[in-house]
Amino acid sequence: MVTKAAERSVIEKEKGNSAPNFMNHLVVIHRSKQLQSVFPATGLGLVEPYRANAFRMETCQRELWVFQSDESEDLAHSLRVLGVDIRVGASAYRFLLSFACGLESEVKGETDVFGQLKQAWQGAQVLQAGTLDDLVPWMNRVFEDTKEVRSRYLQNVGGASYGSLVRKILNLEAASDSDDGRGPILLVGAGQLAASVAPWLTDRHLMVWNRTEDRAHQLVSEMRSKPRSSVEVLTGSDQEMKAWSLASHVVICIPPDTSRDDLRVQAFLSSPLSGKRSVVHLGVMESELESDSVWSNVPHFYLLDDLFAMQKKSDEFRAAQFARAQKACEERSALRSMGGSLSVPHGWEDLALFA
Secondary structure, eight states: OHHHHHHHHHHHHHHSSSSSOOOEEEEEEETTTTTOOOOOHHHHHHHHGGGGGEEEEOOSSEEEEEEEEETHHHHHHHHHHTTEEEEHHHHHHHHHHHHHHTSSSTTTOHHHHHHHHHHHHHHHHHHHHTTTTGGGHHHHHHHHHHHHHHHHHHSOOOOOOOHHHHHHTTTGGGGOSSSSSGGGGGOOOOSSHHHHHHGTTTTTTEEOOOHHHHHHHHHHHHHHHHHOOEEEEEOOOHHHHHHHHOOEEEOSSSSSOOOTHHHHHHHHHHHHHHHEEEEOSOOOOGSSSOTTOOGGGOOOOEEEEHHHHTTTTHHHHHHHHHHHHHHHHHHHHHHTTTTTTTTTTOOOOGGGGGG
C-alpha cells in the first residue's frame, strides 16, 4: 500500500526536489507521567487510524507518539479540546529535537535520553518493518541536529547524567575503607538506563541482576573491558536475594515488581551490615508509588524525584547553556520547516525568522 506521504515524495522528486519537506504533517503526542496525564479513550479513538504507522516511545518520565497526518491541524484541535498535549509541524519537530537533546528532561541536558531514543527507533524499525518509512527522513534529521546542538552547546555543562547523580546521592566518595558503605553495589536491570549508570559505580564491586541473563552478561562484558572494574552477573532468584543482603547500596533500573519487591525489601533490611545503606529506584516516580508501598520501610530510599531535585540546583552557566541550546533547537526547526538541506542558503525573508 502506497501512503499519501510516499506519493507526495514521488511528485516532489519529479519536480527536481530531492529532499521534500512536509513538516506541516508531522505530529508528536506527548503524555507526561510526572503530571499523571491520562490519554482519554476518545483521543485513542481519534489516533487509532495512525497507530500502525506511528513510532511510539516510552521512558520513565513520558510517552511519545510520532506520526504523519494529512489532517494534522484538525486532529490537533480535536485532541487539544480533550486535554491532550499534541504538537504539529515545526512545533512537533522542535519538541522532538529538544527532547533528544535532553532539554525536556528533569535532569536538564542529560545524555541518556538520546541513546534511549536511538535504541527505541532502531527497535521500532525492526518490529514495524516498512510502516515507518515516512518518518525516516525526520528521525534522521533529528539525530543529525541533536549531535550538532549537543556538540556546540552542551558538551561541558557537567553533571548531565543519571549515573553522576546516583553517585552523588549515594555519597560514594565519603565512605571510608572500613565502612560498610565501601561494600559491593547491586544493580538491578541491564537495559539502557542501567548501562548508563553502571560506569559510575565501577570503583566498587558491582553485582548485576536482570530477569534476562543474556542482557546482564552483555552489560558485564562491556564493563569488564574498563580498567579496574570488578563486576559479576547474578543468576537466579536466590543469588539476587542474597545480593540484597550483602550490598551496601542498591540501584534499581527496572519498573516496580509487586511479586518480588516485598522479598527484596525483607532481604535488604535483614542484612547484618551496619552504616548508611541506600536504595535508589530509577524505575518509578513518587506519584506512581502506593502510599503503603513496601519501599517506605527502607530508611534511605531515593526515587527519580530526588535526583531531579538535586539536578535543579544548577548554576548560572548551565542555565545559560541550556537557553542557548533551546534557542538553537528553535532555529534549526525553523530551517527544517523551509525544506531541503541546512546547507542550502536561504533568502533575506527567511532570515527574518531569526530576528
